[in-house]
Amino acid sequence: MSATDNPPPPPSRPKASEARLDAIREEAGSTGKVVTGAGVSPNATIPGSADYYNLPVLKPPTWTWEVPLYFFIGGVAGVSSVIAFVGHLFQADPRMLRLALWIPLIGAGLCPALLISDLGRPLRFLNMLRVFKWRSPMSMGSWILAAFGGAAFLALATNELILYGIHIPFLAPINGLAEFAAALTGLLLASYTGVLLGATAIPVWHQNRKLLPAHFLTSGLGGCSAILELAGFLIPATQILGFASAIIETAVGLILELRHTRAAAPLHHGKSGWTMRTAGLLEGPIALIIRILWHAEANGRRAAAICFLIGALCSRYAWIWAGRASAHDPQALFQEQQRKS
Amino acid sequence: MTNTVTYPATYHVTKAAFLTDATICIGCKACEVACKEWNEVPDDGMIWTGHSYDNTQALGASTWRHVLFLEQPAVAGPQQVDMENPFRWIFLSDVCKHCGNAGCLEACPTGAIVRTPVGSVLVQSDVCNGCGYCVVSCPFGVVDKRHPDGRAFKCTFCYDRQSAGMIPACAKACPTQSIRFGELAELREAGDARVAELQLRGYSDAQVYDPLETSVGGTHAMFVILGQPEAYNFPPAPEVPTIYLKSAWTSALIAAAVLAAIVCGAFLF
16 A cells, blocks of 8 residues: 555644634633644743743843853862961961962952953953942952952962062061961852852842852862862862862752752753752762762872862853843742742 | 823922823833933844734843733723623833832942932943843843943933933823823822722722832832733832842851861861
């Protein structure tokens, strides 16, 4: 038999009738979509009373690739100053301390460059220091970054002078004060980015405002100790910091995974959700398991360090993407506000 | 009637406000055109959306008035015919709310966004450096970065015209006085009076949209609407994001202290 003898049955099509038209109307009214029948592929929606054509209420973040990369580098650089200061107090390996002072300076150079290139008018970057507004995390961040840059430079410069045996009066106390200032501003630099996202109108960000600063700080901590490990400083301190960060990130991942509000949907679904999950696994459980299994082996520690670094970097991108997805979901906003009122 | 307002030749207000009335709007978009022409707002493209007659879709960097078109299967007030198939077609001109506590103004790190003497919120284009933080801080999704310009733009409340004793371009161009301009306190009263009148006439779901009860603290752009705010893409309970600052900073400081302790512990061993 040829194909023409036995044609495929036509797609089952409901018989046209007034009742059918009523059914189409009812389905469109209740689902908000025009019925997809054979040969019909509509994209227009019929508005309900619960939204406006499902169009976004909020505007998505306009930040480009520079900002999440800045979150990552700023976090690592900030925590590195803390490690340098505390390591100095406990008389750790001077070679490691020297690297832990170089990382903040490199970060303090890269961070402003990234932020300025993200600006719509980069030449006006100095306007960031035009006012001091404690109610604006963006303004606070600019001042923190400026102060951190100065302190990190002074800490490194005085340390290098000491290492080269150059004697200048009050060099050691200036070095100590500069390292302390860099550590304090470093802590703020690594954590304020969580406040920056948390104090916005974007539901997925402000609903996680208490988690984000701790999450970002931990990423900075694990990231910095990972860089030190990869640079060859496989000392007990970096091992402990690696363990601590992986444990905390595992907990953060669990908390995020168990949150199931509509506003948390971008953490579970789509590009942002799967990046978030993969990144969370890498800097949480996977880094932790590798560290437990091969804690005595240098390569095991290096593998855990690399996992953590990749996870920490990707999770910053996932948070920005989640913010975009959240802004595009009017129902997340409506449900959150209806629950409140 | 509330929609027979005449403005004097020069008109100075101390606290400026819009009262935009969905029950008077005829959806002509004269306000959109007047706004674009007066403020020299650039073209931002047009697509056929299929969303009734709304091909503007939303407020944005280059859309400072936006006429909404709602098609609802609901009874239009005193409708008496065809009650089995209720239908109403609502129009409303949306605009920047000029919040009492403005998220964009609080968030702006350069001081480019200021409160003007008439109480409106203004982005100073000569200061803005396009950092984009106001964009995510507006609870109404109004202000946005304009490409390729790079700076943030939104409704200026025609601050230039107001300074010269003229009413904003959109209110001037509105043929039905659906957009009323005047003193904030007077228009608040006018809005309540209008809703009372509408309810008397059978529009039982008429209400004023002016979030006075939330941290936004009321707006300088109020709306008389039929039905729920969500249908107009108005957040039902908008909050100024600065209310999240305290808990976020507290968490940051606690986490910083814990981190410092962990680092100390690691080097103790």
